[in-house]
Amino acid sequence: MEDCIKLHYVVDGQDFVSCGRASEDVKRTLKSLGISSQVIRKVAIAMYEGEVNMVIHADGGIADVGIYADRIEIVLSDKGKGIADIEKAMQEGYSTATEEIRELGFGAGMGLPNMKKYTDDMTIESELNVGTTITMRVNIV
Amino acid sequence: MNIEKIANAIDANVVVNSDAEIERFYVGDFLSRVMGSAPSDSCWLTVMNNVNVAGVAVLAEIKIIVLCEGVMPLLDLKSRCEMENIALLTTRMSVFEASVKLGNL
Ligand SMILES: Nc1ncnc2c1ncn2[C@@H]1O[C@H](COP(=O)(O)OP(=O)(O)OP(=O)(O)O)[C@@H](O)[C@H]1O
Ligand SMILES: [Mg+2]
Numbered sequence: 001m002e003d004c005i006k007l008h009y010v011v012d013g014q015d016f017v018s019c020g021r022a023s024e025d026v027k028r029t030l031k032s033l034g035i036s037s038q039v040i041r042k043v044a045i046a047m048y049e050g051e052v053n054m055v056i057h058a059d060g061g062i063a064d065v066g067i068y069a070d071r072i073e074i075v076l077s078d079k080g081k082g083i084a085d086i087e088k089a090m091q092e093g094y095s096t097a098t099e100e101i102r103e104l105g106f107g108a109g110m111g112l113p114n115m116k117k118y119t120d121d122m123t124i125e126s127e128l129n130v131g132t133t134i135t136m137r138v139n140i141v
Numbered sequence: 142m143n144i145e146k147i148a149n150a151i152d153a154n155v156v157v158n159s160d161a162e163i164e165r166f167y168v169g170d171f172l173s174r175v176m177g178s179a180p181s182d183s184c185w186l187t188v189m190n191n192v193n194v195a196g197v198a199v200l201a202e203i204k205i206i207v208l209c210e211g212v213m214p215l216l217d218l219k220s221r222c223e224m225e226n227i228a229l230l231t232t233r234m235s236v237f238e239a240s241v242k243l244g245n246l
Contacts, residue, residue, distance in 0.1 A: 018217070020196040027200060037181075037202075044200040045176050052173075105189045108171035117177065 005033075005067040011051055013060025016104065022063045023048040026074075033067065035140065042118040042138045043072050049111035050076040050134055056101050057081070058132060070140050071120075077133040083126040090116065090124075142246060144205065144228050147184060150246055151239045153207065156214055157222045157229040161204035166243055168236055172197050179203055184243075186236050188212050195221035204228060209236045 007029060009022035027044045047063070054061035058080020066073040083089045090112050097107030116122050119136040126132040143162055148155050167179035170189045179185055181202035187194065190212050198206055205228040208214055214222075214229055222229040232239055 018192045018196065018221075020193070020200065024196070024199055041181060041202060048176065048196075048200045049173060104191055105170055105172040105193060108173045110171065110173035110177055114173055114177040 002068060005029075007063075007065040007067070009063040009065075011054050011060050011063055013055055013058070016052075016055045016101065016106075019052050019055040020048050023051050026065050030067070030072070035067075035072075039072070039138060039140055043074070046115045046118045046122075046136050046138065047074050047076075049114045050074065050136070052106060053111050054078045054080070056097060056106055061131075068140075072138045072140065074119075074136045074138075075133065076136075077131065079131040082128040082130055082132055083124065084128055086124050086126060144230070146246065147205065147207070147243065148230055150242045151207070151230075151232045151234050153230040153232040155228070155230055156219055157227065159204070159226055159228040161228050163204050166240070167203070168240055175203075176201050186239055186243075188236065190215055190218060192217040192221050194218055195225060195227060198222075198227045199225050205230065207232060207239065209234055209239050 030040045058078035061078030064075045088094055092113045093109040095107045095109035101107050120139045121137040123135045163184045165180040165183040167183050168186045169175045170187050176197055179201050183203050184205040185203045186207045188210050207230045209232055211233045
């Protein structure tokens with residue numbers, strides 16, 4: 001089997017005042033492994049956006065990160081309300097965030113576009129009222 | 142440039158100090174805009190005041206946060222900045238005024 005470091009996090013759905021802890025831990029781990037700062041930056045941005053989305057749109061979820069010799073894989077899965085129209089959700093500026101969430105600085109509709117932009121591959125699987133799973137890969141170059 | 146130089150230019154109060162040296166700036170309040178566009182090792186001007194601001198700075202490698210328009214940092218934002226070695230400044234200037242001053246340095 002391929003060598004890999006696996007990290008697993010439960011992301012709390014209530015804590016939208018201070019989310020991002022899983023992403024910060026991944027960042028620290030990658031740093032301690034000597035991964036390049038460009039790769040760390042991509043992973044940190046993409047994972048943070050996905051983590052925040054699980055908190056503010058899906059009542060929390062699970063984050064699994066696999067660190068391989070040539071890539072980092074991030075799987076975010078939740079049992080939230082799902083995304084009705086993925087194509088629309090991927091558009092810059094599209095957001096269903098509430099006023100309360102916007103007051104915290106979220107809701108620009110840039111999270112999913114950032115995830116796409118900063119990863120080498122991203123797939124979204126989502127079913128209404130069942131949940132969403134987002135898989136992302138960042139190559140180590 | 143360092144924090145002393147920035148603070149002098151915009152008449153800022155240094156709430157959390159550091160020895161950061163930065164060359165680039167970014168302005169914005171929507172966190173995912175900042176996350177996607179702020180350059181690393183930068184100084185960020187905003188009016189957004191909550192602990193997520195520090196979280197974004199950590200992940201986007203922003204070294205200095207300037208709260209403009211007289212916004213006073215919430216305690217958990219301040220302590221998070223201390224913990225993460227991110228400088229935190231406050232100024233009474235508007236984001237525009239502060240940007241003009243910093244842009245002219
Ligand atoms: N995990 C999820 N579960 C359910 N809906 C989601 C999920 N992630 C995203 N969405 C939907 O897709 C929309 C766009 O997401 P995106 O992250 O781009 O923007 P946002 O979260 O609304 O704002 P921002 O990320 O800029 O703070 C959301 O407003 C929400 O409707
Ligand atoms: Mg989002």
